[in-house]
Amino acid sequence: MLSATANSIRTSAITLVETEHGRMRRKQRGIDKKDLQAAKKYGRRYKNRYCANGHATARYVYKGITYIVNEVTGEEITCYAKSLELEQVPLTESMRREYAIACRNIKENPHTWTSNSVLVVDTSGSMREADVWGTRNRLAAVWVSIALDFLATRLETGEGCVTDVISIVTLGESADVIFEEEPYSWVLYNKLVRVYSETLVKPRGHGPFLPSLEKAEKLLLRNPNASCAVSLTFLSDGRPSDAVFGAVGVGLGKDGSYEVIENKVGDLAKQFGRRLTFKAIAIGDYDDFDMLKRMVDAADDYGAHADFCLPSMTSSALGEVFTSVATSITSTQLELTDAQSKKQRQVRNILRESRSKAGQDILSVSDDEFWIYSLSRTTRKIYKEWMEPDSDGRNKTRHKYEKAELQHPDARYVAFAKCPFGEGAERFAYRFFELAADCKTIVGKPMVAKESRLILDVDSADELARKEFTAVFCKTQQLARRLAKDFNAKLKTSYRVDERTPTVDFLDCSIYELDDDNLGVLSVLVGDKLDHTKWQKWNSNNGFVEGMKKAPVFSEEGLRLAEINMTRVAHFEGDIIEEGSEEEEDSDEEKEGSDVLPGKNTVVFSPFEVAQAFSHFNYLASWRKRLVCDLQGVYDEANLLFSDPVIHYYNPRAYTCRKNVHGRTDHGKEGLHKFFDTHADHCGPLCRIVNRGFRRVARSEKK
Numbered sequence: 146m147l148s149a150t151a152n153s154i155r156t157s158a159i160t161l162v163e164t165e166h167g168r169m170r171r172k173q174r175g176i177d178k179k180d181l182q183a184a185k186k187y188g189r190r191y192k193n194r195y196c197a198n199g200h201a202t203a204r205y206v207y208k209g210i211t212y213i214v215n216e217v218t219g220e221e222i223t224c225y226a227k228s229l230e231l232e233q234v235p236l237t238e239s240m241r242r243e244y245a246i247a248c249r250n251i252k253e254n255p256h257t258w259t260s261n262s263v264l265v266v267d268t269s270g271s272m273r274e275a276d277v278w279g280t281r282n283r284l285a286a287v288w289v290s291i292a293l294d295f296l297a298t299r300l301e302t303g304e305g306c307v308t309d310v311i312s313i314v315t316l317g318e319s320a321d322v323i324f325e326e327e328p329y330s331w332v333l334y335n336k337l338v339r340v341y342s343e344t345l346v347k348p349r350g351h352g353p354f355l356p357s358l359e360k361a362e363k364l365l366l367r368n369p370n371a372s373c374a375v376s377l378t379f380l381s382d383g384r385p386s387d388a389v390f391g392a393v394g395v396g397l398g399k400d401g402s403y404e405v406i407e408n409k410v411g412d413l414a415k416q417f418g419r420r421l422t423f424k425a426i427a428i429g430d431y432d433d434f435d436m437l438k439r440m441v442d443a444a445d446d447y448g449a450h451a452d453f454c455l456p457s458m459t460s461s462a463l464g465e466v467f468t469s470v471a472t473s474i475t476s477t478q479l480e481l482t483d484a485q486s487k488k489q490r491q492v493r494n495i496l497r498e499s500r501s502k503a504g505q506d507i508l509s510v511s512d513d514e515f516w517i518y519s520l521s522r523t524t525r526k527i528y529k530e531w532m533e534p535d536s537d538g539r540n541k542t543r544h545k546y547e548k549a550e551l552q553h554p555d556a557r558y559v560a561f562a563k564c565p566f567g568e569g570a571e572r573f574a575y576r577f578f579e580l581a582a583d584c585k586t587i588v589g590k591p592m593v594a595k596e597s598r599l600i601l602d603v604d605s606a607d608e609l610a611r612k613e614f615t616a617v618f619c620k621t622q623q624l625a626r627r628l629a630k631d632f633n634a635k636l637k638t639s640y641r642v643d644e645r646t647p648t649v650d651f652l653d654c655s656i657y658e659l660d661d662d663n664l665g666v667l668s669v670l671v672g673d674k675l676d677h678t679k680w681q682k683w684n685s686n687n688g689f690v691e692g693m694k695k696a697p698v699f700s701e702e703g704l705r706l707a708e709i710n711m712t713r714v715a716h717f718e719g720d721i722i723e724e725g726s727e728e729e730e731d732s733d734e735e736k737e738g739s740d741v742l743p744g745k746n747t748v749v750f751s752p753f754e755v756a757q758a759f760s761h762f763n764y765l766a767s768w769r770k771r772l773v774c775d776l777q778g779v780y781d782e783a784n785l786l787f788s789d790p791v792i793h794y795y796n797p798r799a800y801t802c803r804k805n806v807h808g809r810t811d812h813g814k815e816g817l818h819k820f821f822d823t824h825a826d827h828c829g830p831l832c833r834i835v836n837r838g839f840r841r842v843a844r845s846e847k848k
């Protein structure tokens with residue numbers, strides 16, 4: 146929802162300021178390419194400096210647009226409109242006061258920061274190039290984009306506020322922190338406008354990466370607050386010149402300095418993981434952006450949101466990239482905000498493990514990388530659930546954790562990786578193994594231990610929070626398994642469903658209680674490690690369905706419509722063709738039952754259809770109270786094996802409206818509405834087959 150607002154406001158970022166202050170004008174940033182021939186014919190001609198290859202160039206000005214032309218080849222080198230003018234926003238006394246208070250707060254209360262962004266901006270000589278449409282040169286385009294698309298946009302949507310902190314470091318002959326820990330504010334906006342319009346920073350000289358990267362690192366690490374979104378934007382138009390210039394990299398050679406740069410980014414990502422947005426922005430037509438790409442890969446390997454962009458050479462394309470950084474910061478902030486209390490949540494402060502390394506097959510472990518626990522300090526338990534009548538004769542669900550042997554008969558130790566290799570919005574995933582008596586050889590299958598990523602309750606003991614986390618996880622998984630069983634039974638008894646149609650199941654998991662010298666008894670959830678190369682996600686808890694590029698965005702109106710339409714989709718109402726033939730179809734089934742010869746008129750349904758139908762099925766099978774989604778895992782030709790499901794719970798017939806019944810990812814009513822909204826396009830014949838029988842209930846209730 147947030148990004149929908151951002152989208153609509155982004156385009157009018159400046160108009161809003163205009164109406165507020167009546168002074169700012171936004172000029173068209175890109176210009177339409179006009180006929181070069183006309184410019185040469187009718188325009189005014191000026192002498193211009195020589196090209197790099199010695200060719201003479203000329204400047205033609207026609208209808209306010211300047212064209213630079215290579216006089217020898219006649220080709221156009223560039224053309225631009227009169228550069229964009231940015232004006233400062235008039236500041237009121239209260240805006241200045243607010244700014245002063247915010248600056249003081251940033252210094253004194255680092256725990257209140259909601260984001261910490263560092264922008265490294267290339268100010269080396271090549272940024273002088275005048276090849277960006279709409280601005281004087283490359284560097285000028287960068288200032289415009291930061292001011293308008295990074296700062297103004299977020300200020301106007303309300304996504305950015307005075308607890309969002311930004312620093313800007315130059316990358317050139319010196320690495321200067323030109324803005325240090327500034328709050329998002331119009332005061333900062335005005336400062337940027339001055340840098341732009343008065344050309345306060347002049348592009349010149351070499352561009353080594355390391356000195357600037359080190360400054361950025363210091364700024365990012367200065368705040369230890371683990372509930373703060375972190376971003377590093379690294380913008381350059383070339384390769385680093387560390388090997389020949391700068392205080393840090395000289396003497397390392399090209400390969401050596403590249404490696405140091407890469408490791409530095411990797412180290413940052415190791416500490417921040419998913420909390421970090423790392424964006425490398427390449428500017429210009431230089432074709433070797435190898436270093437920037439390597440930096441992105443290094444950050445990605447430790448789970449940061451990392452990507453490389455090479456925007457086209459217009460200031461608006463560059464602006465879009467900066468907006469995407471802002472969007473990523475916002476979604477990280479959202480992920481760290483508790484849905485109910487709106488409080489910022491803390492991410493556990495731990496180092497991440499390289500994902501590429503964790504993906505390798507190994508035969509033994511070492512205690513450098515793993516915590517190792519002996520059998521006497523390890524208890525394995527299995528979550529068991531059953532129904533039992535209580536004293537009033539009503540069936541109640543009971544559960545207990547039953548003690549069990551380790552999984553492999555030769556297992557004498559278990560190994561728990563010190564650092565997680567996987568980081569989801571909710572969970573960290575660690576490598577986990579059972580070991581033989583030699584304390585290092587792995588026996589049995591590779592496994593994954595899961596732990597809550599967020600510190601669940603700062604006030605209660607961590608172990609209590611872990612117990613709560615494992616309990617919610619086990620219950621959710623168990624409930625999903627029960628529904629999976631019913632679903633499979635339904636597939637089996639339908640004469641239409643071919644037996645080659647995959648069935649569904651949920652990954653089994655157990656709890657290992659580890660008695661740790663320093664931490665006391667830890668309970669961790671352990672499941673088989675699924676093949677990550679085959680990992681797939683069929684749907685999500687926010688309306689996302691496999692095949693979409695990203696999760697759909699729901700406006701308030703969109704959500705309202707989704708609510709109105711939900712019953713219709715869920716109960717196949719308005720499905721006229723189906724209505725007519727339904728009785729006939731149902732009686733067919735009664736007649737023929739499941740003893741129809743297999744293979745006759747049957748359909749093999751795809752894993753995709755099965756997954757979507759399963760979600761739809763469990764809504765009706767749970768008396769319209771629950772929806773199992775976020776279906777992800779692996780498909781092994783016969784079976785869809787899911788892990789980590791989400792259950793949305795909403796009981797419209799209850800007196801009280803319980804929320805987050807199945808944990809933080811349970812979005813209740815809204816989750817249901819979103820699911821059925823996008824499911825409408827994928828609700829197919831299998832949905833009708835497995836939901837047969839439920840429909841009658843709905844219809845008779847309506848009458």
Ligand SMILES: [Zn+2]
Binds near residue numbers: 761827828829832833
């Ligand atoms: Zn359906």
